[in-house]
Amino acid sequence: MSQNAHFSVNTRLTRLLGETYRSSEVALKELVDNAWDADANNVWITLPTMITGEAIIVKDDGSGMTAPEMLGEYLNIASDKRVRSGDRTAKLKRKVKGRKGIGKFAGLILAGRMEISAIARGRICSLTIDKKELIENQNDLEAVPLPFSEAPFDQAESGTTITLSQLDTRLNFPVSERLREVLVQEYGREADFNVFVDGIRVSLEDVPGTTKRTEHKLPIVGDINLHFTIAEGKKLPKSPGIVLKVDGKVVGKPMFFGLDDDDEIPEKLVKRVYGEVEISGLDDFVTADWGSVIENSKAYQEVQEHVRSVVKVGLQETHVRDMSLQKARLKKQIDQRLQKLPEHRRQYAQEALNRILRRFYMESEERIATIADVALDAIEHDAYWAVLDRIGQSSHGDISSFAESLEQFGLVELSTIAAQTARRLQFLDYLDQLVNNQQTLEKDAHKALETNLWVLGRKYSTMSSNNT
Ligand SMILES: Nc1ncnc2c1ncn2[C@@H]1O[C@H](COP(=O)(O)OP(=O)(O)O)[C@@H](O)[C@H]1O
Ligand SMILES: [Mg+2]
Incomplete structure (x- = not known):
């Protein structure tokens, strides 16, 4: 027809x-x-x-x-x-x-x-x-x-x-x-x-990223197959998490099995997990409508602990790799600036950069580089730097602005002295603690004072102690 x-x-x-x-x-x-x-x-x-x-x-x-x-x-x-x-x-x-x-x-x-x-x-x-x-x-x-x-x-x-x-x-x-x-x-x-x-067949391998597949036997639930991908790139999984399948049937929504409460794993990283975990022959911990799991059942807790620990290892590997890649790229950008810093400050700068990388994990690289730049600015430029720079510039100009910029130096001095005094007071408190401690020997006290002769008075401040 x-x-x-x-x-x-x-x-x-x-x-x-x-x-x-x-x-x-x-x-x-x-x-x-x-x-x-x-x-x-x-x-x-x-x-x-x-x-x-x-x-x-x-x-x-x-x-x-x-x-x-x-x-x-x-x-x-x-x-x-x-x-x-x-x-x-x-x-x-x-x-x-x-x-x-x-x-x-x-x-x-x-x-x-x-x-x-x-x-x-x-x-x-x-x-x-x-x-x-x-x-x-x-x-x-x-x-x-x-x-x-x-x-x-x-x-x-x-x-x-x-x-x-x-x-x-x-x-x-x-x-x-x-x-x-x-x-x-x-x-x-x-x-x-x-x-x-x-x-x-379209499968988890099609999510761009690192895929892992593991098979284990657990005491209560028996065979457990875990298969997950840690997604990479801009397009992250729409509904991240790991689905639980019992006898091939999905139970409830994708879950994170406790990884979302783990302080060691950045939240953004957890959201990149996309996977499934399969067990068979055991539906004790599944609600009658298969809508969710009974979380306090022993079997479920065993599954949760297993998934959490296996996926965590994968996430940590990814994290370490991402961080070192990011660090390498960042270092390339700011290496010159780092080299210019004096040794003791460089170390401090490195630590600050590590903190920035951890804190801003998975933010755009541009953003991280900007934050790192600002941090380096702060580390590079001590209080005197700007003033001396200005004095240097005005030294070629008229006398009155030259004198004015020299005045600025005094103001910086004053504020530094105030800061120094506050820190020295703090130091004296610690020194007190050391001296009052029964276990402190003469050689310990000597060590503490070795480079701190300012304690004895202004005129000693640039000397250093020797054994006598
Ligand atoms: N592959 C298919 N097999 C059976 N029925 C289909 C198929 N594709 C479409 N239909 C029928 O045609 C209807 C119209 O489809 P569609 O234009 O996609 O609108 P919608 O999915 O929003 O209903 C569907 O509701 C369904 O009844
Ligand atoms: Mg349709």
Whole structure:
């Protein structure tokens, strides 16, 4: 049977058709979301190469569509799926991703022609949408004829295949690697939903960063498999954390297993963990609705401790590596300035820089360098520096400003003397402590006074003591 089908539209259409996607890859994800909503277990995406310019194919093994569904629901633009059929999918009770009833058009952003072919209940139906016709009839979409056909299908399977052809060469071609990165964020940890791009399953390895996989046997829970990536780069995981899977089924939301309360790990670093931990045959510590874990159960605590300690080692390695990389880059920038400092100050400066790096971990490098510069300014320039600089400059000028700048020197002197006095008083308190201590020997007292003869009076202040 062959006929022409038509869109049914409501008034929000014009606005909705203007929906924009950040990239071809993000647009393609809409079609994967549709497969999710159709309770598919697998989606296979085939990307053509730029050179062959073949079609993009997105095939799923979900519920497919019957002819009435395709003509009714699929072509019913801008109708909210959750209003139509609730916010959980029919079979697998997944949270529905569909919202506005326009996801299907994402394919048409990339392609001139979209063919939808669906198998359900022993029949196959197909529909072709031509972008050019849509654009030409923007104001009357309902009038656009869409070639539709239906035929019996003798296998028991179901599913939907979207074929996108006449790809728009002015747009960025979807790139497999980038598409995997987009998809792994949301689907990388789903147990019953596998997404394949050109035959290879999207997995945690697709999160750019360092991936680790460990297998252990614990006394209570038995076999435990931990698999995580510490993400790198600007795009961090959308919902970071580690999901717990018991018998392949996810329990609750991603968790941090106590790492978020660990003072030794910067918070920002913890947010880069993306992973899953799998155990089997034990659901004692899972609430009846599988919505969360019973945290005070012995088994869960064992899992928590295991995950926390293994991931912590990984995080510490990353931290140390990041810090030393950052330090090396920072050092390169400020090395010259460091070299100019006298030895004892240089050490102090190094410590200050380490503190800055720890404190501003993962801030932009530009920002860290600026803070380091300011810190170095403070270390380099003692109080006299600015005044002497000014005196030096005015020494070539008129006498009165020369004299004025010399006056500034006195003011600095006064404030330094005040500061020195306060510190000397503090020193005397400590000296008192030393002298009053029963265990202090003469040689200790001598050591303390060796370079501090100012204690005995002004005229001794530049001398130094010897053994006699
Ligand atoms: N791959 C698919 N398998 C089965 N049904 C689909 C598929 N893609 C789309 N549909 C049907 O078409 C409808 C419209 O899809 P879409 O335009 O993405 O809007 P939304 O997902 O917001 O409902 C969906 O709600 C669903 O009923
Ligand atoms: Mg959708």
